[in-house]
Amino acid sequence: MTDVTHSAARTQSRTGQIVLRWLLYVILCLFAVYYLMPLFVMVTTSLKSLEEIRTGSLVALPREITFDAWKTAWSGACTGIQCDGVRPFFWNSVLIAVPGVLISTLLGALNGYVVAQWRFRGANIIFALMLFGCFIPFQVVLLPMARVLGLMGIAGTIPGLIFVHVVYGLGFTTLFFRNYYVTIPAELTKAAKVDGAGFLRIFWSIFLPLSLPIIVVTVIWQFTQIWNDFLFGVSFSQAGTQPITVALNNIVNSTTGVKEYNVDMAAAIIAALPTLLVYVVAGKYFIRGLTAGSVKG
Amino acid sequence: MAPILDIQNLYKNYGTTEILKDINVSIEPGDFLVLVGPSGCGKSTLLNCIAGLEPISGGAIHIGGHDMTSVSPKDRDIAMVFQSYALYPTMSVAKNITFGMKVRGIDQKTQTAKLEQVARQLQIEALLNRKPGQLSGGQRQRVAMGRALVRDPKLFLFDEPLSNLDAKLRVEMRTEIKELHQRLGASMVYVTHDQIEAMTLATKIVVMKGGVIQQIGTPAEIYKRPANLFVADFMGNPAMNLIPARTRTAGAGTEIEIDNKGGAPIILRDPHTSNLPPDVILGIRPEDIAEPGFRAAQSAQEAECLVDMVEPAGADTFVLTHLGGKQVTARLHSETEAQPGQRQKLAFDLNKVSYFAPDNGQRLN
Numbered sequence: 001m002t003d004v005t006h007s008a009a010r011t012q013s014r015t016g017q018i019v020l021r022w023l024l025y026v027i028l029c030l031f032a033v034y035y036l037m038p039l040f041v042m043v044t045t046s047l048k049s050l051e052e053i054r055t056g057s058l059v060a061l062p063r064e065i066t067f068d069a070w071k072t073a074w075s076g077a078c079t080g081i082q083c084d085g086v087r088p089f090f091w092n093s094v095l096i097a098v099p100g101v102l103i104s105t106l107l108g109a110l111n112g113y114v115v116a117q118w119r120f121r122g123a124n125i126i127f128a129l130m131l132f133g134c135f136i137p138f139q140v141v142l143l144p145m146a147r148v149l150g151l152m153g154i155a156g157t158i159p160g161l162i163f164v165h166v167v168y169g170l171g172f173t174t175l176f177f178r179n180y181y182v183t184i185p186a187e188l189t190k191a192a193k194v195d196g197a198g199f200l201r202i203f204w205s206i207f208l209p210l211s212l213p214i215i216v217v218t219v220i221w222q223f224t225q226i227w228n229d230f231l232f233g234v235s236f237s238q239a240g241t242q243p244i245t246v247a248l249n250n251i252v253n254s255t256t257g258v259k260e261y262n263v264d265m266a267a268a269i270i271a272a273l274p275t276l277l278v279y280v281v282a283g284k285y286f287i288r289g290l291t292a293g294s295v296k297g
Numbered sequence: 298m299a300p301i302l303d304i305q306n307l308y309k310n311y312g313t314t315e316i317l318k319d320i321n322v323s324i325e326p327g328d329f330l331v332l333v334g335p336s337g338c339g340k341s342t343l344l345n346c347i348a349g350l351e352p353i354s355g356g357a358i359h360i361g362g363h364d365m366t367s368v369s370p371k372d373r374d375i376a377m378v379f380q381s382y383a384l385y386p387t388m389s390v391a392k393n394i395t396f397g398m399k400v401r402g403i404d405q406k407t408q409t410a411k412l413e414q415v416a417r418q419l420q421i422e423a424l425l426n427r428k429p430g431q432l433s434g435g436q437r438q439r440v441a442m443g444r445a446l447v448r449d450p451k452l453f454l455f456d457e458p459l460s461n462l463d464a465k466l467r468v469e470m471r472t473e474i475k476e477l478h479q480r481l482g483a484s485m486v487y488v489t490h491d492q493i494e495a496m497t498l499a500t501k502i503v504v505m506k507g508g509v510i511q512q513i514g515t516p517a518e519i520y521k522r523p524a525n526l527f528v529a530d531f532m533g534n535p536a537m538n539l540i541p542a543r544t545r546t547a548g549a550g551t552e553i554e555i556d557n558k559g560g561a562p563i564i565l566r567d568p569h570t571s572n573l574p575p576d577v578i579l580g581i582r583p584e585d586i587a588e589p590g591f592r593a594a595q596s597a598q599e600a601e602c603l604v605d606m607v608e609p610a611g612a613d614t615f616v617l618t619h620l621g622g623k624q625v626t627a628r629l630h631s632e633t634e635a636q637p638g639q640r641q642k643l644a645f646d647l648n649k650v651s652y653f654a655p656d657n658g659q660r661l662n
Contacts, residue, residue, distance in 0.1 A: 190350050191383035195397035195444070196371035205396070209387035 046070060046265035053261050069262035073270060077263050079250035082239075086267050089247035093227060095158050096243055097274075100165040101222045107166065108173020108218060109211060113203050115174065116181035117189050127178060133171035138231050141168070149236060156238035164236055165226045172225075173218050180214040181207065216285035224275050244271045299362045301326045301484040302347065302452055307356035309342055309508075316342050317508045320356070324486070324501060329478050332488045333495040334505035335531070340488045343505070344456050347486060349373050361451045376445035377454040380461060382437045384429035384444075391416075391425040394443045415443045435466045442477075455487040459494065471497060492532045496520065504528045520582075523651060526658035529580045535628075538586070540621040541655065542579045546571065553579060553647075558619035560640075563600040567647045570662050577661060580651035583615065586627035588635070589644045597644035604641045607633075616641065 041058060046069050048062040056063070075085040114120075115127045145164055146155065154160035184207070192202045233243040242250075248271045252264050279286070300323040309317035317339045324330045332340040345351040347358060349370035357366045365373050384393050391412055398408045416422045419439045429437060438458065445453055458474075459467045475498055478485055489495055495502050496516045504511040504519060504527075512524035523529035529537045545552045550568035557563045587593040605624070606617040609631065616627045616635045627643055635641045652661040 185381050185383065187379040187381050187383035188385065190345075190348075190370075191377065191379055191444075192385070192396075193350060193370045194348060194375065194377045196400040197396070201400060206385050206387070 042265045042269055046073075046262050046269060048262055050258065050260060050262060069260070070266040070270075072260070072263045073251070073266035077251045077260075077267060078254065079247050080254050086244055086247050086251065086270055088240075089242055089244040090270065092158065092237075092241055093243040093245070093274075096161045096165065096233075097223055097226045100162045100169070100226045101219055103162070104166045104169035104173050104222050105215060105218045107170060108175075109177045109208065109215070110203065111170065111174040112177025112179075112181050113207055115178045117184070117186065117202075117207075118199070127174070130171045130174050133168075134175065138168075142231070142235055145232075146236065156236065156241060158241050161232065161236055161241065161243070164232050165222075165229065168232070169222050169225060172221060176214055176218050176221070177211070180211065184210065213285055216282045220278055220282055220286050223278050227275050300324060300359070301328070301361055302330070302486065303357075303359040304343075304347070305357045305359075307343075307346065307358065308354045309339070309346060309351065310354045315508060317346070317353075320510060322503055322510070322513065324484060326484050327482050327500075328484055329475075329498055329500045330484075330486045330503065331495040331499035331501070332486065332503050332505060333490065333492055333531075334511075336490060338505040339508040340490075340505050341456055344377075344454055344486060344488045347452075348375055348377050348454055374451040375454055376448040376450040376452075377456065378441045378445050378458045380457040382429075382441040382458075382461075384437060384440055386429055389426050389428060390421065390432070390440050390443075393429065393440055394447050397444065397448055411447050415447045418446065419443050434462050435470065438462065438470055442474075446477075451484065453483055453485040455485065457488055457490070460489070460491070474498065493534060496532070502532075504531065506531075521649065522660070523580070524660050526578065526580075526653050529651060529653065533582060535583050535615065535626045537580045537582050537651070538620075538623070538625045539653070540579045540581070540623055540625060542577055542621055544573045544575055544577055553577075555579070555621045557600070557602060559603045560601065563602075563620065565598050565600070565645055565647055567650065569648070570652065573652055573661055574654065576655055578653040578655050578658075579621075580653060581645065582649065583626040583628040585646040585649050586625070587644050587646070588629045588633055589642050591630045591633070593644035594646040594648065596648060597646045599642050599644050601640050602643050604635050604637050604639055606637055607635055616643075618643070 037059075044060070044062055045053060045058075047065045047067070048056070049064065049066050049068070052063060073085055075087050076083060077085045079086075079089075111130070115123050145167075149155040149160045149163070152160075152163070154163060188206060189202055192206055197205065227243075228245065229243070230245040230249070233246045234249075237243065237246065248267050251267050303323040304320055307317055307320040308315070320343060322330070332343060334340050342351060346353050347360075349365065349368060353366065357364060359365060360373055360375065385396060388396065394415060395408045395412055398411065412425070413422075416425060419442060421436065421439050421443060424432060424436055424440070429440070432440065441458070455474075459470050462470060471494060474487075477483075478498075487494075487498060496519075499516050501513065502516055502519050503513050506527050512519055512528045514522075514524075519528060519532055523532060523537070526539060529539060540555055543554045545554070547566060548568075549571060550566060551570050551573050553565045553567060555563045555565070585594075587597065589597070589599050602618040602620065602625075604616055604618055608615040608617070612631060614629050614631050614633050614635070616629050616633065618625050618627065618641075629635060650662075653659065654661055
C-alpha cells in the first residue's frame with residue numbers, strides 16, 4: 001500500500017518536473033523571439049523593395065528578394081550632399097579601429113605587466129587613477145580633448161581619433177591585463193631575472209605568450225567600443241574622416257522625400273557586421289578569458 | 298679559503314617594519330647552508346636579498362669574494378630554485394633550461410651540449426619536448442633543478458623547493474639534493490621551515506626567528522647544544538622536553554629538583570654543571586629519557602613517573618608523562634610494557650641536558 005502511494009507521488013513529481021521544464025523552454029523561446037525580432041525585421045526589410053515595404057506588413061517575409069538596397073547603402077546612399085554610400089566611412093572606421101585596438105591593447109598589456117609584476121612606490125595609486133579613468137563620462141572629456149587635439153595638430157584627422165580612443169581605452173585595457181597578470185606568480189619574474197632577462201625580454205618571452213585569452217577579451221572589448229563609438233566620432237571628425245556610425249546617422253536623418261527604409265536597414269546591418277564577426281570568430285576565447293584567473297590553470 | 302658567501306650586518310626594512318636585523322653569516326665553498334625558522338621569520342626574504350631580488354637596507358653581501366650588494370641578480374653568478382618551480386609555462390622543458398643561456402647569447406652548440414649533460418644528470422631526457430603543464434610535481438622539480446644546474450653558478454639558492462611535493466617524494470628528492478651536493482661539491486643556500494630537512498641536508502644551519510638569527514652551527518651543535526629555548530623547541534621531533542626545575546649546589550655539581558605529578562619531587566644529580574641559578578628550565582631530548590636496562594646510559598638516574606599516554610610509533614614507543622607541570626615525552630624501546638595510568642621507572646641521562654634561564658630563555662651551560 002505504502003509502495004503504491006510512494007510511486008504515485010514519484011510519478012506526480014516527475015510530471016511536475018516535465019511541466020516546469022517545458023514552461024521554462026516556452027519562456028526562453030519567447031525571450032529569444034523578442035530579442036531576434038528587430039534583427040529579423042531589419043534583414044527582411046533590407047531585402048524588400050520600397051514598393052513592397054509600403055504595401056506589405058512589417059514582419060512579412062519578402063515576396064521578392066532584392067539586393068538593390070544593399071548596393072545603394074554600400075556605394076550610393078546620400079550622406080548630406082555626398083552620395084557614395086557608407087563605403088568610404090566603413091574604411092574610415094577600419095582605419096580608426098584597427099590601429100586603435102592594437103595600440104591600446106599593447107599599451108594596456110605593458111601597463112598591466114608593470115602594475116602587476118614590477119611593484120613600485122605608488123603603483124596602487126597609479127592603477128586606481130587609471131581605473132578612475134574608466135568611469136569618466138565621455139561628455140566630460142569632449143572640450144579638453146578638442147583643445148588637446150588642436151594643440152597636437154591632429155584635430156579632425158584619423159590619427160586624432162585613434163589617439164582619443166587609445167587614451168580612453170587605456171583604463172580598461174590596463175585593468176584587464178593587470179587582473180590577468182596579477183594571478184601569475186611573482187616567482188616567474190624572479191626566475192627570469194635570475195636567468196638574466198630584462199624588463200622587455202620577460203614581457204615579450206614569458207608574459208605575452210601567456211596572454212592569448214586576455215588579448216582576445218581586450219581586442220573584442222576595444223573593437224566593439226571603438227567601432228560603435230558615435231560621440232567621439234561626431235565631435236572630433238570632419239568631412240572625409242567620419243566613422244561609419246556618423247555616416248549611418250547622416251544617411252538616416254538627411255534623406256529628403258520618401259524614407260528608404262530598406263537602404264537604412266542595409267546600412268545599419270553593414271555598420272554592425274564587423275563587431276558581430278569579431279565576436280563570432282573570437283567568442284569562445286572571450287568567455288574563457290573572462291573566467292581566466294578565477295580558476296587556477 | 299675565502300668564504301663563498303659573506304653577509305655582513307645586513308638589515309632589511311619594509312617602510313618602518315624591520316624584517317631582518319643585523320644578519321651576519323658566512324659560508325665556505327662546498328658548504329650547504331640551511332636557513333630554517335617558522336613562517337614569517339624572514340628566511341625567504343634573506344634568500345631574496347642574497348639573490349638580489351630584494352634590495353637591502355643596510356650591510357653588505359659578498360659572493361665569491363666580490364661585493365655584490367648592489368649588483369643585479371643576473372650578474373651575481375647564482376642560480377635559484379623556487380617553491381612553485383616557476384617554470385615558464387609556454388616553453389618546453391628544453392627551452393626552460395636553455396632560456397638563461399639564450400638570454401646571455403651563448404652559442405647554440407654549447408647550449409645543446411649543456412642541455413644534454415644536465416638532462417642526463419637529472420634523467421629528464423624523455424621530457425625535453427613537454428610543456429611544464431604536462432609534468433608531475435616531481436618532474437617539474439627536476440626541471441627547475443636542471444635550469445639551475447645548467448648555469449654552473451658559484452652559489453645555488455633553494456627557496457623551499459620540496460614543500461609542494463607529497464611526503465614520499467619529498468624524502469626522495471631530499472636524498473637526491475644531498476647526493477647532488479656531494480657529487481658537485483657546490484655551495485648551496487637552502488630555505489626551509491622543515492627542521493628535519495634542515496638537519497639531514499645542512500653542513501651549517503642558521504635558525505631564525507622574527508628576522509633575528511637565533512643560532513648558527515652544525516646540525517649536531519644545534520641539536521645537542523641549542524642556544525636558547527626557541528631553538529631547543531623548534532629543532533627536533535618530538536621536541537626537546539623543557540621542564541621547569543629548581544637547583545641546589547651539591548659539591549662540585551648541582552642537585553636538580555623537579556615536581557612530579559602524583560608523587561614526591563624527583564631529585565637528579567648533575568656532577569658536571571655548577572653555578573646555575575636557583576630556577577632553571579631543564580632541556581632534555583626524548584631519547585635521553587629511557588627505560589632502565591634498555592638503551593639507558595650507564596650514568597642515567599632513575600625516577601618513577603606516572604604514565605599519561607603511550608604512543609607506539611613502530612621503532613620506538615613514546616611515553617608521555619607530566620614533570621614540573623609540563624608534558625614530557627620519553628622515547629622508549631618498542632617492547633616497553635609501560636601502561637597509561639601506571640607508574641613507570643624512567644632513566645634520565647644528565648650528560649646531555651641543557652639548562653636555560655626562565656626569564657630570557659638563554660642557554661646557561
